[in-house]
Amino acid sequence: MAGVLLLLGQLLNELLNLIIKLIIREPRPHEHLGDGYGMPSSHAQFMGFFVVYVVVYLETRVVMHQVHRRVVQAGSLVLGGLVLISRVYLGYHTVRQVLAGAIVGAGTGAV
Numbered sequence: 001m002a003g004v005l006l007l008l009g010q011l012l013n014e015l016l017n018l019i020i021k022l023i024i025r026e027p028r029p030h031e032h033l034g035d036g037y038g039m040p041s042s043h044a045q046f047m048g049f050f051v052v053y054v055v056v057y058l059e060t061r062v063v064m065h066q067v068h069r070r071v072v073q074a075g076s077l078v079l080g081g082l083v084l085i086s087r088v089y090l091g092y093h094t095v096r097q098v099l100a101g102a103i104v105g106a107g108t109g110a111v
Helices: 002-024 042-061 066-089 095-110
Strands: none
Touching (some): 002 042, 002 095, 042 066, 042 095, 066 095
16 A cells, blocks of 8 residues: 555645746756756655655554664655755756755655
């Protein structure tokens, strides 16, 4: 069931991301680096969703040693942070676009 919810969350985020991009229509900082609009970052949005989903899922559905749970949760946070930083570092998005994506994704992950 967890995999199905993860897939549905990803699909919801893809649709939501497309709708927001079509409404806001904010270009990428360097248009030659990607197609379409930049606000919000879809990578950041998915990682925001994924990190919140993993943290909540482990807290509510998985029985495991507390230390192991925290290591996996911390790892997902680090991974998410690295993806967000990479989107700005590589010039695909602005900090604002990445933060907006992460917030939208975290919101859907909390639902």
